[in-house]
Amino acid sequence: MNARGIRKVLPIWAVSLLFLSYGPSLEDKMATTKTSGVEIAVAPPAIDTVIIKGMVFIPGDLHLHKGDTVIWINKDIVPHNITDFPDSKWTSGTLAMNSSWKMKVDDTFDYYCSIHPTMKGKITVDP
Ligand SMILES: [Cu+2]
Known part of the structure; x- marks a missing residue:
């Protein structure tokens, strides 16, 4: 070179x-x-959905993080509700077909539909 x-x-x-x-x-x-x-x-709170269809809550056990919001949507042809289980401390009131109800979640809890008591669901707050 x-x-x-x-x-x-x-x-x-x-x-x-x-x-x-x-x-x-x-x-x-x-x-x-x-x-x-x-x-x-420090991710922002999420919004999670529970679909009510065929007389069941889907998913039956929803895992989320403290502070998230859950929206239940009634996709059934009959009315349902979301009620604290077993003490019925709170309820969504009746959800007509295609209506929804939401709640901010801080703790794990079980719930059911008081109109159809065999319908049960759970919200689990993961650490
Ligand atoms: Cu129901």
């Missing part, structure tokens, strides 16, 4: 070295990853 050839190759090599030395350090990359982890931990 003559002197002119080296002059053509050298700038590319020098520019590469410049990028490597001025790029983000390993510590910077680790900090970014840590920030991303925190963002995942």
Whole structure:
């Protein structure tokens, strides 16, 4: 290789070295990853759906996170309700066909339809 050839190759090599030395350090990359982890931990509350169809709650046991909202949608041809089980401390009231009712959830609970007491469901708050 003559002197002119080296002059053509050298700038590319020098520019590469410049990028490597001025790029983000390993510590910077680790900090970014840590920030991303925190963002995942504080994800906004989700909205989950329970469909009522064929005289059952689908899914029968819905797993979610504290603070999420559940919407029950009655897709049956008969009215239903969502009522605390076994104490009936609260109820949605009657849900006509195609109507819905929602509730913010903080704790695990069982529920049922007091119109059709064999219809039971559960909401499980995962840690
Ligand atoms: Cu019912």
